[in-house]
Amino acid sequence: MRIPRRALFAWAAGLLVGCNGGGDGDAVVTISTPATSSLLTTPTVAPTPAPPPxxxxxxxxxxxxxxxxxxxxxxxxxxxxxxxxxxxxxxxxxxxxxxxxxxxxxxxxxxxxxxxxxxxxxxxxxxxxxxxxxxKTAWTVDSITVGPQLAPLLDPKVQAAELAMLRGIYSQYTPEKLWDGSWALPIGGDVTTRFGEERSYNGAPVSGHHSGTDLGAASGTPVGATNSGRVAMARQVQLRGNMVILDHGGGLFSGYAHLSSFAVAEGEMVRQGDPLGFVGSTGLSTGAHLHWEMAAGAILVDPYRFTDGTNGF
Ligand SMILES: [Zn+2]
Missing domain, CATH: 2.60.40.10 (Immunoglobulins)
Structure with missing residues (x-):
């Protein structure tokens, strides 16, 4: 069968309109015939290559x-x-x-x-x-004795479950930078236990690394945000007690544990120094102190290194 040229074009155009109509809905289909002479009359200018990052x-x-x-x-x-x-x-x-x-x-x-x-x-x-x-970091080693009330918290299953729950938060990724400038200590107290300390509880073999930096302070001392961010978690967990986690965006988080009570709720935006809660001894803790954590890409890192210049900032 011989089809007139004009009819064949209309049939092809109909197919194109049909395809677009099933997609974005408001797409406007325009059909134009190519300008066959443009390549001959218009000089082509090669795009300037972007400089490498x-x-x-x-x-x-x-x-x-x-x-x-x-x-x-x-x-x-x-x-x-x-x-x-x-x-x-x-x-x-x-x-x-x-x-x-x-x-x-x-x-x-x-x-x-x-x-x-x-x-x-x-x-x-x-x-x-x-x-x-x-x-290499030289880890400190310590032996800790806890009483019968806290001993059930030494169960490795309790530790693994809490770590898995925290990793669920620490592995989240917010695609915007919520922090700015330098990082501040959340309270003014001395470091009582460094990040990474290898511990023996009640005479058991040394295992694992202390997941944060402990800062000593009196019960009730306000705990400030180390940088600006969004409150990703503010609730009680077994080992870390009352805990606030801030999302600083880009996969960076800070955590504040063993609080006596909270000063923020999940979802709130905070600025550096804003009170998040108060120093306490909830969870697996033998006295009032702040356990301060930081995670980057779900890897726990030493929060103190964000303030002492050893990370280069
Ligand atoms: Zn601690």
Whole structure:
């Protein structure tokens, strides 16, 4: 059968309209014939290639349980960083895209490759190699005796369940930077137990690492936010007692445990120094103190290193 040329065009146009009508709904379909002479008369100008992004770190050498802020400066629209078989999304900051790259307490010391995958605003993708060095941290060791009332909390199943619950929060990712500037101590007390301490409870073998920094203070001392963020959790858990967790965006969280009571509720936005609750001794605690945690990409890191300059910021 011979079909007139005009009819064939109308039939093809109908198919196109049908396809679009099933998708976005308000899509406008325009059909135009190509201007066959444009390639001959219009000079083509090659787009200026975007300059490659630049990697800027707060530190190229960090301690076990330390962290480096890795910024990727350029015309980016996103990307991710891989380090030690873990991947961290790049988050849009004020001047660059960044990720807080943690070293786990048990990561091996040495120089390790890091890979920065990026997407430019023009849609092109690229990858850049880099490397970070991890230095060994000397962990303190302590023996702790707890009475019969707290002894049930030493059950490894209780510890594993709470850690799993916390990891569920710490592994969340908010794609916006909610923190700004430098990090502050939540209270003015002295460090009574460092992050990472290896502990023996009631004579049992030494195991694990203390998951935060303990700061000594009198019961009732107001606990301030170490930086701005959103209250991701404010409730009682078994080991950490009354606990507040702040989401600082980009996979960074801070936790405040053993509180006597709360001053915030879940979902609230807070600024640095805002009271979150009050020092207490709830949960697995033998006296009033603040247990302060930080997690980056669900890896627990030493919060004190966010304030003493050893992370390079
Ligand atoms: Zn503690």
């Amino acid at each position: 630049e990697i800027v770190t707060s530190a190229d050498t960090i301690f076990q349980a330390g962290a480096s802020i890795v910024s990727v400066v350029g015309d980016l629209s996103g990307g991710a960083i891989s380090f030690l078989n873990r991947t961290y999304q790049l988050t849009k900051g004020a001047r660059s895209y960044y990720a807080v790259i943690p070293a786990d307490a048990d990561d091996p010391a040495g120089t390790h490759p890091m890979k920065v995958d990026f997407v430019l605003k023009n849609g092109s993708k690229g990858s850049m190699p880099y490397q970070l060095t991890i230095r």
